[in-house]
Amino acid sequence: MADAPVVVAVDGPAASGKGTIARRLAEHLGFAHLDTGLLYRAVARRAMDRGGDPADGEAALRAARTLEAGDLAGEGLREETVTSAASVVAADPGVRAALLDFQRGFAAAPPGGAAGAVLDGRDIGTVVCPDAQVKLFLDASPEVRARRRVRELRQRGANAIYAAVLRDMEARDARDRDRAVAPLAPAEDAFVIDTSAMNADEAFREALAHFDARTTSQK
Ligand code: DC
Secondary structure: OOOOOEEEEEEOOOOOOHHHHHHHHHHHHOOEEEEOHHHHHHHHHHHHHOOOOOOOHHHHHHHHHOOOHHHHHOOOOOOHHHHHHHHHHOOOHHHHHHHHHHHHHHHHOOHHHOOEEEEEEOOHHHHHOOOOOEEEEEEOOHHHHHHHHHHHHHHOOOOOOHHHHHHHHHHHHHHHHHOOOOOOOOOOOOEEEEOOOOOHHHHHHHHHHHHHHHHHHOO
């Protein structure tokens, strides 16, 4: 029988660098990659498109239960209105439960028959895949993360004001960290990388060194 897929959990707050690191690890290792934030964004988008209020639990739950893989490639999932609504629907325990099977299925049987899966999000190492062989938690100060987000928004042609981005990010962090179900927090056995003073290459090297150390010691 083929070996069980290697699962890599990459958690952290917005603009901590977790998405970039997860993508690069997956590319480097030939693993499948799932950005689980897209699931919450797609649920929020669906609830809004149907004229529902994302804060209305019924609308969000219906959207989560009927979510299809194609919705993850939907237009506008990175828009600010969707970003904010996603953190509201993500606080709903019913929505989180409805998305668990999809995420665990991806980890257990990565698409394309890949030998492993990298999932990035907020609760991968704590709730979705608590048995992941490799757990990373990326972090950075709110100021550094807000500066990164401003740069990213301006590159996309948006008009971003640092103070407003920082304020929105802190509000979203608080919603993600303080919710009752699956709050954003490092797993006890996660390797924490503070990327505040690192560039993407340095963070990637740290992440890969940890992956190598964990997977070599388990062989
Ligand atoms: O990573 P992101 O910014 O695309 O995530 C969008 C929202 O979804 C964010 O507010 C946190 C939430 N989220 C979550 O609660 N759990 C995950 N595993 C991934 C994202």
